[in-house]
Amino acid sequence: MIRRFMYCVFETRKRFPFKNYGEIPKTYNPADGDPWDVFAPGYHVEIPRGKKYKIMKIIGVYCLDNGNHKVAVRVHYPGFDPVWVNEDIRRSCKGYTLKTGVRGFYVPIE
Numbered sequence: 001m002i003r004r005f006m007y008c009v010f011e012t013r014k015r016f017p018f019k020n021y022g023e024i025p026k027t028y029n030p031a032d033g034d035p036w037d038v039f040a041p042g043y044h045v046e047i048p049r050g051k052k053y054k055i056m057k058i059i060g061v062y063c064l065d066n067g068n069h070k071v072a073v074r075v076h077y078p079g080f081d082p083v084w085v086n087e088d089i090r091r092s093c094k095g096y097t098l099k100t101g102v103r104g105f106y107v108p109i110e
Contacts, residue, residue, distance in 0.1 A: 007052045008038045008073060017095025019088070020047045024055070024071070031067035038071045041088030044079045053077055059085065062093050064104035070096070072106075 010022035020040035027036045038055075039062075040047060047053065053075040062070040072089060074080060093106050 006055045008040075008055055008075065009052055010040070010047050010049050012049055015099060017099060018070075018092045019043070022049075025052075029068060031064075031069070036071055037068070038073045039092060040073055040075050040077075041092065042074065042080050042082060042085035043077065043088075044081060044084070047075065047077050058109050060089070060106055060108040062089075062096070062104055062106050064102050066102050068102070069104075 006024055006027075008022050008024050010020050013021050018039040020043055021037070022039075023035040023037055025035055028034075029036045041059065055073045056076055057074040059072040059074055062072065064070070089106055093104065097103055
């Protein structure tokens with residue numbers, strides 16, 4: 001089946017430093033057996049949880065040593081500010097490594 005677009009659902013995960021964090025339903029990440037994880041940097045607000053949001057663009061990937069990578073996305077929701085993106089990514093990736101001890105590097109997709 002070919003999808004014309006993908007969507008994600010944001011969740012509350014208190015142990016992670018990402019403001020807008022969730023997953024892409026009906027996908028499979030072999031690193032942990034769960035759907036692919038996403039985060040949405042650059043939003044002034046927390047995006048409401050539990051609803052489906054169309055993924056407009058993949059911004060980049062936070063590649064982790066354990067293979068459980070995090071995909072940075074822009075979604076169809078108001079409040080996006082491209083000026084905030086890089087700082088959100090830097091803060092989120094650094095915070096994730098500090099909390100989990102898992103190291104990684106961020107790869108932007110232009």
